[in-house]
Amino acid sequence: MSSGPTPRPDPATGDAPAQDADITAFLGHLSDVRGHSPHTVKAYRRDLTRLRSLHHGPWEALRPADMRRIAGQLARQGHHPRSIQRFLSAARGFFAYQVEQRRMPANPASGMRGPRAGRALPRDLDVDQTQQALAPAEGPDPTLAARDQAMLELLYSSGLRLSELTGLDLTDLDLDAGLVRMLGKGRRERSVPVGRKAREALRTWLRHRGDWAAPDERAVFVSRRGPRIGNRAVQRRVAEAGRRAGLDVRLHPHRLRHAFASHLLESSGDLRAIQELLGHANLETTQIYTHLDYQHLAQVYDAAHPRARRRD
Template sequence: MPPVSLTDEQQRYLDFLRVQRRLAERTLILYTDALRRLTAFAAAEDLDLMRLSTHQARRFLAKLHGERLGPRSLALILSAWRGWYRWLGQDGKVDANPITDLRAPKQGKPLPKALGVDDAVRLADHHQDQDPVAEALAACIVELLYGSGLRVSELVGLDLRHHPQSAGWIVPDAAEAQVLGKGSKRRAVPLGAPALAAIRQWLAQRPLWAAEGEPALLVGPRGARLTADQARKRLKQRALAAGMPTHVHPHMLRHSFASHLLQSSGDLRGVQELLGHANISTTQIYTRLDFQHLAKVYDAAHPRAKKK
């Protein structure tokens, strides 16, 4: 697109965003480009931007589609246009916002990222040469996230035992944890043998850190309940020490739990219950991950997979 000068009103709007709204410099650059596109489209058809109709704006959007811009780029451009016309309307300079009803196409929902089985097991089995209390805590975090598919909020909400204010608690004798998930929905999740062993090892070290009377299962060095950010940090440190090929965060271990369980069992309803998903459509994304896994196996092993 040839260089196009911004109108005075567009420049004033960008100044408003820079000074009053304190938009980031990168965002301002993108908004400037979006407004230049709008000006160029209008100039090409000899249209007055201050009297632009929705029909004409929709035609501009069709031209953007023709440039093969992605949904995210289209959404940003429309946001810039919509914001400018809204700003003009507040000053009474336009009668209506022609961009109000225009929407970019929905973005495809990205697949969640999961570790491979070997990497997940290597992370769980990794032992760091560090303070034994910190090591026991990190191991417990990994085993509960990967072994039981907990959300990080559910993990740090676990108490040693049930009491009236408990969001969640462990029941070692029943090899399960009671957790409170999204929508205040309670569910029981199984604790496998490695998770129970990690909990026992952590409980042996916990008194060295825990403040007196602290009900939380997981605590930090200051004795109080471990926060979600602290759990993320400890997981990140363990993953780096274990040489993981990607950045590992708590939700990745939840994704890994679900993906590996579905690969082994094929029981979508069971995975839904264990994850605490209210709608099975949320769980179905893991069938796509499962298919990706099968496709990789096929590509690597089947004699007809590779072109000769």
């Protein structure tokens, strides 16, 4: 691994290495300019801290050979291929920013890809299992039952991510039009349809919502104490619904999102529509949810889309 001079002090603090300040500046850029979620920024911080522990000299001293050695070292230490891929992705993004800021002459991780790993997909829920999971619960607390039913129905009806569900505000719902608006990854806004069952469940919940929510609370889904419900609480309630239904797999929000995409594809075959509904930037990401290889997806698209058909 390349060695270099002792890290220069950061002018803002006088003692923190400038390399650490570079990481802090990049993380701020991800959050403030590119709009990444706190979870994503935390993942970048973890990987870049690891990179800093493996290279103590100035960033500009790094060469592609050094990055290959670092990746090999992680593999020898037993890191999962997907973890190494994520690490290299974080490094590429960080170094690209350094080049853009004229702090490095070139990106030493450019073009590097980690070891290949099979993609673990959520186990399928068939339609019958999904109906079991969505069966209304009976209990002593009608407000709790109404909220949980609305969350379950909306997750499956519209394929929302967990963070999209918990981030919904009342102004994002248009139940008369049957639409919900959300801010997805990369701060991309999209609107998706809300099915009849989900609309009914949401209307029932909204009639109960005032039992818990403060008058000025904007969140659609709130906890018993009144503020916006958190991700962990939703995960617990969804898992409880799966146990109550007697499913042989753990139910979680992503599994309902996957069921939404799989069932919709089976019945419609409209891949591009599913891509838009899921909020994916490209077809390759949608492939994860559809269990189809990319070649087949391309064939479906070429056969179905008027603009994709070849001239005879």
